[in-house]
Amino acid sequence: MNWARRVALLTLVVAVAACALPRSGPNKKEIFAGSVLNDGDAFVVSVNDRVTRATAVVPALGFSGNFVNAGALGSDTIRPGDVLGLTIYENVDDGLLVNPGQNATLLDEVQVDGAGFIFVPYAGRIRAAGNTPEAVRRIITSKLDTQTPDPQVLVRRLAGDGATVSVVGGVGAQGVYPIERPTRTLSSMIARAGGIAIEPEIAQITIVRGGQRARVWFNDLYRNPRYDIALRGGDRILVEEDTRAFTALGATGSQNRVQFRSQTISAIEAIAQVGGLSTQLADPTGVFVFRNEPEDVARAVLGRNDLQGTQRFVYVLDLTEPNGMFQARDFAIRDGDTVYVTEAPFVQWQKTLSALTGSVGAAAGVVDTASTLSQ
Incomplete structure (x- = not known):
C-alpha cells in the first residue's frame, strides 16, 4: 500500500497546483x-x-458674472402680486383726485400686476416691481407735479412678502424666507435658515435663478467674499453633500x-x-x-x-x-x-502550500482508511 499512497498523494499535488486558487483580483x-x-x-x-x-x-465651482455682479436688493423691494396703499395730498381746494372739501385721496388695494406695473389716475402706468415704496413715491410725485402744485404722496405695502427665496437640503430649518435687510446675501440667508447641518468641508451650495444654475463650495463663501452673492426674489438655494x-x-x-x-x-x-x-x-x-x-x-x-x-x-x-x-x-x-x-x-505560494498541506493530510487519511479496511 506504500506505492498506492505515493500515487494518491502525487495525484492530489498535481491537481491542487493546477487549480486556480482564490484571490482578490488580477496580479x-x-x-x-x-x-x-x-x-x-x-x-x-x-x-x-x-x-x-x-x-x-x-x-471648478463658482458663480458666473451674472450672479457675482448682481446688486443687493432693498429689504422692501416690491414684487408682482403685492398690494399697495397710496395716499395723495394736494394743496388746492379743487384738486385732481381729492373730493370737494378734502385735501387727501386714499387709493387702497392697488395690486401690482404680473408685469410689475400699477395704474394711478393722472400719473398713468407706473413700474412698481423691483422698486422700493420710496422709489414708487418719487415716480408718482414726479408724474403729478406737472398737473397739481406740490403733491405729497405716501406709498406702503399692504399685502405680499416682497422678494423671497427657498432654502432646502442640509440646513437647520428648510423653508421660504423673505429677503430682508439682514439677509440680502447668500451667507446671511443660510445663517437665517439655521446654518448648514452637514460637514462644512464637503458642503456644496447650488443656486437656481430662472434658467441659470451655479454651484460653490460652502467654505469658499468665506475664503472668497465675492462668492457671497446678493440674492434675488425667486432664488432657490440647495445645500447638499459632495457626491463624489x-x-x-x-x-x-x-x-x-x-x-x-x-x-x-x-x-x-x-x-x-x-x-x-x-x-x-x-x-x-x-x-x-x-x-x-x-x-x-x-x-x-x-x-x-x-x-x-x-x-x-x-x-x-x-x-x-x-x-x-x-x-x-x-x-x-x-x-x-x-x-x-x-x-x-x-501570498499565492502560501495559499498553494496551505491547500497542498490540507489536501495531503486528507489524502493520507483516505489512504490509511483504505489500508485498514483492506486488512
Missing part, C-alpha cells in the same frame, strides 16, 4: 498585460511629478465605495481611509488607480495629440521607491476612480 503581470503596448485597451502609466501635475484636475466617491479593492484594510471627505484627496489618503494596506496580503509595489481620462488630460499625460475621446488609464504607484510615498501623497484621486492593491507574490 501585476496580468494588469500590465492589458496595456496598449501589449495590444490591450488601457494606457498603463507610472506616476511621476509630470503625471501628477497633468492629472491634478479639481472640480472612489472604490477601493484588493489587499486593503477594507473593500468599499468611499465618499470624498474633503475637496481634494490624494492616493495615500484614499488608502488610509480604507484601513491602509493589508500587512499580510498587500504588495506595496502594486498600487494601481484605474480611471477614464478625458481627451485633454490623456493628451497631456502621454504628450500626444492623436488621441480622440475618453481614454482608459491605469496609473501605477510603487510605495517602495525612494519618493514613492511622496508621489502617492501628491497624486490626486478623482470621482469614479478605482484604487486597487495587488497581493504580494508570496
Whole structure:
C-alpha cells in the first residue's frame, strides 16, 4: 500500500497546483498585460511629478458674472402680486383726485400686476416691481407735479412678502424666507435658515435663478467674499453633500465605495481611509488607480495629440521607491476612480502550500482508511 499512497498523494499535488486558487483580483503581470503596448485597451502609466501635475484636475465651482455682479436688493423691494396703499395730498381746494372739501385721496388695494406695473389716475402706468415704496413715491410725485402744485404722496405695502427665496437640503430649518435687510446675501440667508447641518468641508451650495444654475463650495463663501452673492426674489438655494466617491479593492484594510471627505484627496489618503494596506496580503509595489481620462488630460499625460475621446488609464504607484510615498501623497484621486492593491507574490505560494498541506493530510487519511479496511 506504500506505492498506492505515493500515487494518491502525487495525484492530489498535481491537481491542487493546477487549480486556480482564490484571490482578490488580477496580479501585476496580468494588469500590465492589458496595456496598449501589449495590444490591450488601457494606457498603463507610472506616476511621476509630470503625471501628477497633468492629472491634478479639481472640480471648478463658482458663480458666473451674472450672479457675482448682481446688486443687493432693498429689504422692501416690491414684487408682482403685492398690494399697495397710496395716499395723495394736494394743496388746492379743487384738486385732481381729492373730493370737494378734502385735501387727501386714499387709493387702497392697488395690486401690482404680473408685469410689475400699477395704474394711478393722472400719473398713468407706473413700474412698481423691483422698486422700493420710496422709489414708487418719487415716480408718482414726479408724474403729478406737472398737473397739481406740490403733491405729497405716501406709498406702503399692504399685502405680499416682497422678494423671497427657498432654502432646502442640509440646513437647520428648510423653508421660504423673505429677503430682508439682514439677509440680502447668500451667507446671511443660510445663517437665517439655521446654518448648514452637514460637514462644512464637503458642503456644496447650488443656486437656481430662472434658467441659470451655479454651484460653490460652502467654505469658499468665506475664503472668497465675492462668492457671497446678493440674492434675488425667486432664488432657490440647495445645500447638499459632495457626491463624489472612489472604490477601493484588493489587499486593503477594507473593500468599499468611499465618499470624498474633503475637496481634494490624494492616493495615500484614499488608502488610509480604507484601513491602509493589508500587512499580510498587500504588495506595496502594486498600487494601481484605474480611471477614464478625458481627451485633454490623456493628451497631456502621454504628450500626444492623436488621441480622440475618453481614454482608459491605469496609473501605477510603487510605495517602495525612494519618493514613492511622496508621489502617492501628491497624486490626486478623482470621482469614479478605482484604487486597487495587488497581493504580494508570496501570498499565492502560501495559499498553494496551505491547500497542498490540507489536501495531503486528507489524502493520507483516505489512504490509511483504505489500508485498514483492506486488512
